[in-house]
Amino acid sequence: MIIKSLSIRQGMRAKDFYFSPHRTLVWSDERNSVGKTTLIRALLYALGEDIKGTQEFKFNKIATKIVLQNEKKDTVSIIRNQAQIRVITKDGSLHLTLPFDFANLQKIVYGDLDKILLDNLLGSYYIDQDRGWTLLNRGKVIGDIAFNIENFIRGLSGNYDEKDLGRLRQLNKDIDKYKFISKAAGYQNDLVQEPGMDELIKNRARSNSRLALLRAENASLKKRIARLRLAQKDNARFVNHIEKMGLRVKTDTGEEIRVSVKNLIGYDDSSLFLENEVLTLKAEQKGILKQIREFEDELSDKDKLFDVESAANQFDKQFISIDFGTEDFEAILDSLKKQRSELSKKLKEGIKTDNEVYDAISDCVFDYCTKLGVVDLYKKDGKGILTSDLQSKSGTYYHLLVFAFRSSYLKCLNSYADIQPPFIIDSIRGREMNTENFEKCIGLLNSEFPKTQQILVSISQKGIDFDSEIKLSDSLMEDSYLIDDVGSWENQHFRSSEIKNLTKE
Amino acid sequence: MNSADRTNRNASSSLFGWEFQANAAIVLFIKHIEDAASIRVEGDEDIQLTLETGNVIYGQAKARTTRNPGEGSTTRFHEAMKTLAEDLRNEDCERIIYITNDEHPFGKSNQSAIYGDDAYLRYNELPDPARNFIKSSAASHNISEDELEKFYVCVIGFYGDDDSTRKKVIIRHVEQFASRLSMHLYGMVRNEKLRDTWGLLFQENASKLDKGIVVSKAQFVWPIIIALCQISEQEDMLDDVDYDIKQDVIAQYNRLIDSQTERFSFTTRVTSDFAEFRSLQNYSKLKEYRDAFIESTWTQYIEEVGANELEEEIAETLVKIILNKILIRENTIKTIKRETRL
Numbered sequence: 001m002i003i004k005s006l007s008i009r010q011g012m013r014a015k016d017f018y019f020s021p022h023r024t025l026v027w028s029d030e031r032n033s034v035g036k037t038t039l040i041r042a043l044l045y046a047l048g049e050d051i052k053g054t055q056e057f058k059f060n061k062i063a064t065k066i067v068l069q070n071e072k073k074d075t076v077s078i079i080r081n082q083a084q085i086r087v088i089t090k091d092g093s094l095h096l097t098l099p100f101d102f103a104n105l106q107k108i109v110y111g112d113l114d115k116i117l118l119d120n121l122l123g124s125y126y127i128d129q130d131r132g133w134t135l136l137n138r139g140k141v142i143g144d145i146a147f148n149i150e151n152f153i154r155g156l157s158g159n160y161d162e163k164d165l166g167r168l169r170q171l172n173k174d175i176d177k178y179k180f181i182s183k184a185a186g187y188q189n190d191l192v193q194e195p196g197m198d199e200l201i202k203n204r205a206r207s208n209s210r211l212a213l214l215r216a217e218n219a220s221l222k223k224r225i226a227r228l229r230l231a232q233k234d235n236a237r238f239v240n241h242i243e244k245m246g247l248r249v250k251t252d253t254g255e256e257i258r259v260s261v262k263n264l265i266g267y268d269d270s271s272l273f274l275e276n277e278v279l280t281l282k283a284e285q286k287g288i289l290k291q292i293r294e295f296e297d298e299l300s301d302k303d304k305l306f307d308v309e310s311a312a313n314q315f316d317k318q319f320i321s322i323d324f325g326t327e328d329f330e331a332i333l334d335s336l337k338k339q340r341s342e343l344s345k346k347l348k349e350g351i352k353t354d355n356e357v358y359d360a361i362s363d364c365v366f367d368y369c370t371k372l373g374v375v376d377l378y379k380k381d382g383k384g385i386l387t388s389d390l391q392s393k394s395g396t397y398y399h400l401l402v403f404a405f406r407s408s409y410l411k412c413l414n415s416y417a418d419i420q421p422p423f424i425i426d427s428i429r430g431r432e433m434n435t436e437n438f439e440k441c442i443g444l445l446n447s448e449f450p451k452t453q454q455i456l457v458s459i460s461q462k463g464i465d466f467d468s469e470i471k472l473s474d475s476l477m478e479d480s481y482l483i484d485d486v487g488s489w490e491n492q493h494f495r496s497s498e499i500k501n502l503t504k505e
Numbered sequence: 506m507n508s509a510d511r512t513n514r515n516a517s518s519s520l521f522g523w524e525f526q527a528n529a530a531i532v533l534f535i536k537h538i539e540d541a542a543s544i545r546v547e548g549d550e551d552i553q554l555t556l557e558t559g560n561v562i563y564g565q566a567k568a569r570t571t572r573n574p575g576e577g578s579t580t581r582f583h584e585a586m587k588t589l590a591e592d593l594r595n596e597d598c599e600r601i602i603y604i605t606n607d608e609h610p611f612g613k614s615n616q617s618a619i620y621g622d623d624a625y626l627r628y629n630e631l632p633d634p635a636r637n638f639i640k641s642s643a644a645s646h647n648i649s650e651d652e653l654e655k656f657y658v659c660v661i662g663f664y665g666d667d668d669s670t671r672k673k674v675i676i677r678h679v680e681q682f683a684s685r686l687s688m689h690l691y692g693m694v695r696n697e698k699l700r701d702t703w704g705l706l707f708q709e710n711a712s713k714l715d716k717g718i719v720v721s722k723a724q725f726v727w728p729i730i731i732a733l734c735q736i737s738e739q740e741d742m743l744d745d746v747d748y749d750i751k752q753d754v755i756a757q758y759n760r761l762i763d764s765q766t767e768r769f770s771f772t773t774r775v776t777s778d779f780a781e782f783r784s785l786q787n788y789s790k791l792k793e794y795r796d797a798f799i800e801s802t803w804t805q806y807i808e809e810v811g812a813n814e815l816e817e818e819i820a821e822t823l824v825k826i827i828l829n830k831i832l833i834r835e836n837t838i839k840t841i842k843r844e845t846r847l
Contacts, residue, residue: 227760227764228767234768235767235770238770265773265776266769266772267769270773273731273838274767276731277731279702280731282705283701283705284701
């Protein structure tokens, strides 16, 4: 993908930014807070990402139009107005709504990629000014958009078991749930300590559970009675049938008798039996209904104890009746965490074993770390690219390590997914980046990503070669122009003359 | 008694009074179960127990509703005597009974120790002061002392808000009745349950009673048959079959067991087969006949029971349970009917 231009419209004013297919430098002549980071974030926002803008420049007040060449080499124009997206391609125009159609939009831009890879894509080509330089292999890229190296590798290699991942997600959910229940039970326990509350709860809970039991008994009796009634009907039908047949039998004395309900042995008893079984059950039911009424009265009396009720009191009152059972939540949590840890371990092992992508990223990280002079730092904990021990790696050189990791992701993305998104780095000259380290980074970019579109942000242009530049002096929308109407702004997508002129100014 | 009088007394009778009357009818029925044909209970404290001879025992059930024994008891007795005196004039009158929950049925001054909370005494058994008191009340209705030979007093303890306390004496009567029956399982009958069923029969909790209730002997006896069947079916259950399997089958197929034992077209086949089997075999005990019959014929019923798709062990247990239940039920019905001369 190559980003060609971005236009930001704020009301009836708009400003266009053009990007080189090689390296574009966004800079500000040593000035801070002029909108460099906002521009980069607007670029991602224009690509449909869930990004909020900055305090001074809210994205929900603007519309964006980005023109790019997608991975299929087609020119695509994406117009975003909050959640509404309009995509114009050579085949026509398409309307999408975020976030539901985000996957469709990504497909247009990047082509058919594994969902896990798409979820972890941004972290492989974008380094944010705030969080980007601390994100090594797991964490937030920007806002709520996350990156996870294991998933990135899975997405790239296509080598993973969806069932295991599903189980891991479920475990994570369960752990969250039990953490919540455990807290809630703790709160309930606190409530119990309140004077006068404990008796109320005990009685109430007891009454409630007894009431539930009685209701269930009543329902079961009702069903039993209904079944008996049905049996009575069936028997009556059967006997009626026999009577209608007009069967006659001869007794030992030679007397002929017609078979009827009256002389059918056992029928009377059978029908009286059922009738009285119903009566017995009804008596039982009556007793149960009486008890139900008593419990209901008792519970409603208890309700009267709370005469003044705030919403919070009401909540406490209802909350206190919830039966959290007698489970040991801590023990359950421990067990779930253990399961998660075992599963994660298994999944991690799966990633490391016979995985070309894993090996390639590891080799690349090692290579870049060597080039950047931080290979010792990388090797320190011996855990390679899946390390989670970031503490041991903190320090001045940490940013170089981050740069080595992130550059490797993009490099392997190019090789294994065969896509080439731009490398967007905000800001290459970070606060803790001294000149020597900065030069190492630029050197790496030059040698390793000569064919990759690069959008670099820096406070100055010192030491950076570039093909085109966007210089901001005061604010992002400085020198904006008045548009004729929104429609024409949207439709002026292919001002080919401008796009073709994307050369070093 | 004319209907205007009835209406008048109806208005004054409380719900509690009606509940007492219904329970008094149960006690009375129990006491006369062998000879009784039916009992009639009306909203005006009347109880009429018709005997198989056609004669009638007339009762008046008067309840003390206050906490203090003896309070208002003479007034209640005099009111009852008004009606009982009229009843005594009927040709079919076997007895007249004054029924009360007051341990001082004839006022506090007339020796109460003999009544307690459960008594059924005839006129001649009463102490002199009580007899004198009754005699003078009867005289005011032109009833001679000779005629008072038909007079009985029945005291049934019935007081308090708590259900089990209030019905304590009634339950005792139910218990005694159950124990009179010769079945070995009577001790296990849930007397409270039986009493509740009868209470329902007599509409003891009805807030309004439009007309009298007549309960036949059959209606009265059948609840005890049901109670006894429920126990005997559980107790006399196939000693040879493995207990755990039996319990599993009952739990899993209890609806099927119920429906097959309720289906007349099936039960009549089983009982007829059994009758024929009995006529051809020679055992000393009924249980032996039953066990032998079940053991030798159970396979014939597999299909009709609907057990042919089940595992053999399960099918066998299921069919045997059903057959056993049907036969035990038949025997229990016969026995109780004989015992109560139904």
